[in-house]
Amino acid sequence: ETGVTQTPRHLVMGMTNKKSLKCEQHLGHNAMYWYKQSAKKPLELMFVYSLEERVENNSVPSRFSPECPNSSHLFLHLHTLQPEDSALYLCASSQVLQTFTSGNTIYFGEGSWLTVV
Amino acid sequence: QKEVEQNSGPLSVPEGAIASLNCTYSDRGSQSFFWYRQYSGKSPELIMFIYSNGDKEDGRFTAQLNKASQYVSLLIRDSQPSDSATYLCAVLSGSARQLTFGSGTQLTVLP
Numbered sequence: 001e002t003g004v005t006q007t008p009r010h011l012v013m014g015m016t017n018k019k020s021l022k023c024e025q026h027l028g029h030n031a032m033y034w035y036k037q038s039a040k041k042p043l044e045l046m047f048v049y050s051l052e053e054r055v056e057n058n059s060v061p062s063r064f065s066p067e068c069p070n071s072s073h074l075f076l077h078l079h080t081l082q083p084e085d086s087a088l089y090l091c092a093s094s095q096v097l098q099t100f101t102s103g104n105t106i107y108f109g110e111g112s113w114l115t116v117v
Numbered sequence: 118q119k120e121v122e123q124n125s126g127p128l129s130v131p132e133g134a135i136a137s138l139n140c141t142y143s144d145r146g147s148q149s150f151f152w153y154r155q156y157s158g159k160s161p162e163l164i165m166f167i168y169s170n171g172d173k174e175d176g177r178f179t180a181q182l183n184k185a186s187q188y189v190s191l192l193i194r195d196s197q198p199s200d201s202a203t204y205l206c207a208v209l210s211g212s213a214r215q216l217t218f219g220s221g222t223q224l225t226v227l228p
Binding site: 002004041042045048056058105106108109110111 | 121159160161162163215217219
């Protein structure tokens with residue numbers, strides 16, 4: 001248990017559906033992240049939030065829409081996805097933004113497996 | 118050119134042997150280097166980080182960094198079947214505000 005909880009763990013959706021992934025961290029961290037992990041590909045950073053403000057958007061298509069209502073919660077809203085969007089979506093958090101010292105490890109959630117049909 | 122490159126494997130070693138995992142990176146300004154372990158169906162977990170050239174040891178794990186060669190490695194001594202996982206190399210450059218991950222090396226330790 002890393003203190004970062006993601007729901008749902010598995011999601012199957014059609015290309016016209018609207019769904020959301022939820023992430024909650026219980027660690028008192030100030031920074032949260034969405035990563036995408038596809039088979040045989042490196043982890044791709046999608047979005048970064050620091051103190052509820054989006055600070056990074058790595059050219060992610062608009063069919064992915066993040067929301068960070070407070071420092072403990074992060075959502076990824078999904079709309080009109082494509083089959084190639086099927087992947088493992090990982091939420092992560094860190095105490096502060098991207099200063100990975102020994103006291104500021106990044107913690108990942110268990111991930112949400114998304115299948116787009 | 119991939120920014121962080123790892124051999125995808127699979128790498129198989131017998132139990133008790135030393136497993137050697139390698140990673141190269143393209144950004145000479147990179148300053149921080151991390152190894153994550155990811156079991157099948159689970160999230161990545163940090164096992165080692167290194168900032169300075171040379172070796173850093175933690176239990177059965179040793180991280181090695183050579184900035185001149187832009188090379189970082191992870192050695193696992195006395196490998197156990199429970200070490201079977203995918204190992205992800207991640208690099209934080211001086212200018213970037215994000216970790217860049219390699220695609221991972223799948224390690225299998227045979228009993």
